[in-house]
Amino acid sequence: MKKNDVAFLVYKPLKQRRKNNSFDGNDNIGALVIIDALNCGGIDVGFCSPETAHNFRIVLVSLTSTYDVIAFYKSVAIMPQWQKSKRAFKVVAGGFGMQNPITIRNYIDYAVFGRAHDFICKIIDLLLGGGCVQHESVMCLPDIHNVKIAQAPLYENKIHFKGGVWREAFTGCPRKCKFCYFTWSRKSTQNSCDYSQSILTDGKSPELTWDQMMLIEKKAGRIRSAIDGFSERLRFAYGKKISNTDIINGIEHLGSFGGNATVLTAYNISNMPRENESDRLELYETIARAKPKTRVILVLQSTPFRPSLATPMQHCEVSLYPATSSLSASVIFDSPKLRAMHSFSNESPYSQLETVIIERATEATDKLFYAICFSPRLKSLSSKEAISVIKKNFDLTQYLRRYDPEEKHPAWFLNGYISRDKIINISKKMELKMAAPTVTLQNDEVE
Numbered sequence: 195m196k197k198n199d200v201a202f203l204v205y206k207p208l209k210q211r212r213k214n215n216s217f218d219g220n221d222n223i224g225a226l227v228i229i230d231a232l233n234c235g236g237i238d239v240g241f242c243s244p245e246t247a248h249n250f251r252i253v254l255v256s257l258t259s260t261y262d263v264i265a266f267y268k269s270v271a272i273m274p275q276w277q278k279s280k281r282a283f284k285v286v287a288g289g290f291g292m293q294n295p296i297t298i299r300n301y302i303d304y305a306v307f308g309r310a311h312d313f314i315c316k317i318i319d320l321l322l323g324g325g326c327v328q329h330e331s332v333m334c335l336p337d338i339h340n341v342k343i344a345q346a347p348l349y350e351n352k353i354h355f356k357g358g359v360w361r362e363a364f365t366g367c368p369r370k371c372k373f374c375y376f377t378w379s380r381k382s383t384q385n386s387c388d389y390s391q392s393i394l395t396d397g398k399s400p401e402l403t404w405d406q407m408m409l410i411e412k413k414a415g416r417i418r419s420a421i422d423g424f425s426e427r428l429r430f431a432y433g434k435k436i437s438n439t440d441i442i443n444g445i446e447h448l449g450s451f452g453g454n455a456t457v458l459t460a461y462n463i464s465n466m467p468r469e470n471e472s473d474r475l476e477l478y479e480t481i482a483r484a485k486p487k488t489r490v491i492l493v494l495q496s497t498p499f500r501p502s503l504a505t506p507m508q509h510c511e512v513s514l515y516p517a518t519s520s521l522s523a524s525v526i527f528d529s530p531k532l533r534a535m536h537s538f539s540n541e542s543p544y545s546q547l548e549t550v551i552i553e554r555a556t557e558a559t560d561k562l563f564y565a566i567c568f569s570p571r572l573k574s575l576s577s578k579e580a581i582s583v584i585k586k587n588f589d590l591t592q593y594l595r596r597y598d599p600e601e602k603h604p605a606w607f608l609n610g611y612i613s614r615d616k617i618i619n620i621s622k623k624m625e626l627k628m629a630a631p632t633v634t635l636q637n638d639e640v641e
């Protein structure tokens with residue numbers, strides 16, 4: 195049977211969001227852009243499963259987040275036809291989750307880093323013609339070598355999908371919060387970002403920066419925004435320029451329009467390096483000082499800190515405890531006009547650890563990663579028990595420890611659009627701020 199040329203792999207996500215692994219929805223908009231770019235270049239793209247991959251010459255894999263690395267590995271790692279020695283097709287993988295490919299290096303031939311819509315056709319043409327790929331943003335696995343995260347202009351074409359029609363409005367973010375992979379890996383092409391594109395939020399509440407939220411002029415039922423740090427000290431040290439007064443003003447602004455309650459989901463980062471109990475109390479006390487005129491319900495959705503790669507915080511230590519999940523559903527403040535509570539679904543330390551292991555993986559991680567994906571015992575345990583079992587059997591130091599900014603990092607090969615030397619300098623300055631008892635915006639210089 196003659197093989198078809200190219201297909202995207204449909205594999206089972208860790209959490210089923212849609213049928214067809216989200217290719218019909220907006221969760222995988224990047225893959226839809228790649229399909230459109232290939233179609234425009236005259237290359238048809240089908241879909242395959244792990245079992246039918248051998249019917250195609252090239253199989254594309256979309257990794258939308260670090261969790262997809264686990265999902266992909268679970269789907270293919272024990273299948274005979276996916277083993278390097280027997281594989282009858284080339285695998286090309288990319289997406290936002292393509293950051294450290296070491297744990298999946300034996301199941302991928304080419305790892306593509308960054309925005310690839312303007313060179314993906316060349317790569318596929320080359321492979322279909324029997325050639326080998328050499329490109330500064332492509333890693334030829336299983337060798338691990340330096341790569342540069344590709345930047346690309348806005349994608350001009352409209353993308354039609356089940357939820358509607360989408361057109362790219364911005365890339366990157368001009369703000370440069372020091373923990374944020376998005377801003378350090380995607381060069382910003384504009385001065386502000388329109389995070390409120392409702393087509394991407396699936397008709398749910400708009401997602402706005404805190405200062406964009408202050409520009410709302412009428413009652414909004416539901417709003418999502420981010421504060422990313424329990425205290426002013428932490429936020430300023432890590433580049434999030436939101437003061438305690440800004441938080442109070444934001445809550446009061448949402449509660450200034452009359453009508454029914456406004457629900458504000460505020461995304462937060464917990465277990466930041468150097469965070470302590472007084473940082474947490476500072477936020478709770480700040481929230482309690484807000485006096486909205488009409489009812490506001492604030493849901494604090496805290497995600498435990500990960501030292502994202504290629505950011506000024508990639509070398510920072512990781513704290514699994516106190517468990518962010520233990521805060522879930524607890525009430526922070528309650529009055530007739532303001533109810534503040536922790537989200538029902540904060541992430542567990544085990545889930546935090548899984549992603550940190552992938553992002554800081556080296557070849558020495560293989561056995562641990564296999565256990566995380568396939569051990570029935572680990573699956574049956576609570577987060578705390580599973581971490582304790584892992585700690586008894588594996589040394590977690592390389593995943594949890596602080597690295598010196600100048601030291602070789604497990605993901606040494608990943609380079610953003612800002613030079614490594616400059617990132618190291620920013621990291622060193624940030625460390626000085628972190629050590630200070632208070633940080634003000636005056637001494638938080640803008641890089």
Ligand code: SF4
Nearest residue numbers: 367369370371374377
């Ligand atoms: S965390 Fe900061 S840098 Fe990242 S997208 Fe949000 S505002 Fe931009």
